Amino acid sequence: MVTTKYYTVVRDRRDTMTQKTQLLKGLLEGCILKIVSSKETYGYAICEELNSNDFDAINEGTVYPILTRLEKKELIYSVKKVSPLGPKRKYYFITEAGQIYLNDFLEEWEGMKLKVDKILMEVHHEE
Amino acid sequence: MKNKLSQYRRDAVAITIGLTALVFLTTYIYLNAYLKSDQAATIIARGDNLFMSSQVLVAMIVVGLSIVAVFAVYIKNKFRGQFVENLNDDFCVVFEQIEDYVGLSQLNRFEKIDLKGDVLMLFLEAQENGKTPEQVIGDDVFTFVEDMVLAYGVRNNFMNDLLTGLQFFVAYLVFVFLLLFFKGQNTFFNIEIDYLLLLFFTIASFIIIPITFSGKRKSIRSKHKRSNLPYLISVFSAIVIAVVFIASVEFLRSRFINIAWVKILMDDGVVVFRSPIHLVMVLSIIPIVHVVKKTIRRPL
Numbered sequence: 001m002v003t004t005k006y007y008t009v010v011r012d013r014r015d016t017m018t019q020k021t022q023l024l025k026g027l028l029e030g031c032i033l034k035i036v037s038s039k040e041t042y043g044y045a046i047c048e049e050l051n052s053n054d055f056d057a058i059n060e061g062t063v064y065p066i067l068t069r070l071e072k073k074e075l076i077y078s079v080k081k082v083s084p085l086g087p088k089r090k091y092y093f094i095t096e097a098g099q100i101y102l103n104d105f106l107e108e109w110e111g112m113k114l115k116v117d118k119i120l121m122e123v124h125h126e127e
Numbered sequence: 128m129k130n131k132l133s134q135y136r137r138d139a140v141a142i143t144i145g146l147t148a149l150v151f152l153t154t155y156i157y158l159n160a161y162l163k164s165d166q167a168a169t170i171i172a173r174g175d176n177l178f179m180s181s182q183v184l185v186a187m188i189v190v191g192l193s194i195v196a197v198f199a200v201y202i203k204n205k206f207r208g209q210f211v212e213n214l215n216d217d218f219c220v221v222f223e224q225i226e227d228y229v230g231l232s233q234l235n236r237f238e239k240i241d242l243k244g245d246v247l248m249l250f251l252e253a254q255e256n257g258k259t260p261e262q263v264i265g266d267d268v269f270t271f272v273e274d275m276v277l278a279y280g281v282r283n284n285f286m287n288d289l290l291t292g293l294q295f296f297v298a299y300l301v302f303v304f305l306l307l308f309f310k311g312q313n314t315f316f317n318i319e320i321d322y323l324l325l326l327f328f329t330i331a332s333f334i335i336i337p338i339t340f341s342g343k344r345k346s347i348r349s350k351h352k353r354s355n356l357p358y359l360i361s362v363f364s365a366i367v368i369a370v371v372f373i374a375s376v377e378f379l380r381s382r383f384i385n386i387a388w389v390k391i392l393m394d395d396g397v398v399v400f401r402s403p404i405h406l407v408m409v410l411s412i413i414p415i416v417h418v419v420k421k422t423i424r425r426p427l
Contacts, residue, residue: 059262060253060264061263061264065274066278068242068275072278072279072280085213086210087210088248
């Protein structure tokens with residue numbers, strides 16, 4: 001009985017973690033698209049930019065799969081250019097579809113942010 | 128770092144020498160057998176130029192293409208070494224693990240090269256900035272590779288394996304026809320292939336290959352301790368299927384040869400390529416299936 005309860009708690013916690021990760025990945029897609037839309041950039045530099053904007057826990061292992069996924073969805077495209085380190089470096093650019101996706105994301109994010117802030121403020125006042 | 132460089136170059140040179148020797152040995156054996164054959168004697172007796180006969184010309188084309196392929200392998204190894212040599216030992220070990228995992232994944236050849244190129248560039252940049260592999264991709268190499276592979280799209284493994292089987296089926300077919308053509312018993316567009324051989328290719332392509340691929344996938348999924356057991360079991364199953372097939376054929380031949388369909392299966396054959404158009408149509412299945420496989424992937 002205790003074991004079942006323990007596993008239920010662990011499973012619920014894992015599901016919450018997965019949801020959190022999915023939510024974060026969704027938000028990161030938007031953030032990365034915004035960075036790519038603003039200038040010519042590459043994977044490592046995108047990660048550095050996220051880190052410098054307080055996304056400390058984000059490492060390259062999270063950013064690179066997202067970049068590949070965005071490229072496969074044709075929201076961004078890449079051009080290989082010579083790098084001082086040897087192999088060619090991929091520079092990313094936003095596509096037209098990517099720009100539309102980004103605008104939708106920004107709109108949705110603004111709406112969601114307002115709703116969440118509203119609820120948080122109301123609950124805070126009630127307390 | 129010097130040691131690593133020389134190791135990659137040594138590997139490249141060893142592979143090149145080995146493959147070149149294999150190509151020349153095969154060609155020597157083939158040409159030696161052909162030049163002593165009755166067919167060659169007939170051509171010489173007719174006073175025709177033996178080296179302009181289709182068998183010798185095709186052999187020369189195969190040799191030429193093989194040499195090009197061997198040098199492509201050499202150049203690939205050499206350049207891979209040139210860039211990997213710049214990684215320190217920590218990154219190098221992780222990169223080699225990633226290469227292993229990616230090699231077992233179901234990405235196609237170009238995607239594998241693309242993915243490994245991305246990772247190599249990432250590691251070089253991270254190293255330049257004083258990071259460790261753990262800081263870049265975390266503790267679990269497999270999870271990172273799986274994320275990267277999944278980023279290329281999610282596949283329906285069953286459908287993908289069947290389509291890969293179809294590609295193998297075409298490749299087997301063309302290979303056997305080329306072999307029969309080299310034996311020189313007929314013109315290319317008049318060669319018959321046994322129904323039994325076709326049945327075996329069907330089993331190999333659509334049953335044995337999917338089973339071994341599934342075993343490979345199960346092996347790579349064991350995260351912390353990569354076990355080869357599922358893969359070994361799948362290879363063993365494939366061997367069992369092949370043995371059962373051969374035993375069944377012998378059983379049918381000994382007991383039921385009087386039944387009409389058994390007799391046809393055992394003794395008759397079919398001409399698959401009746402004209403160059405048939406050949407082109409069958410060969411075009413390989414690139415078409417390649418495109419279909421890419422198309423049926425679901426983006427994440």
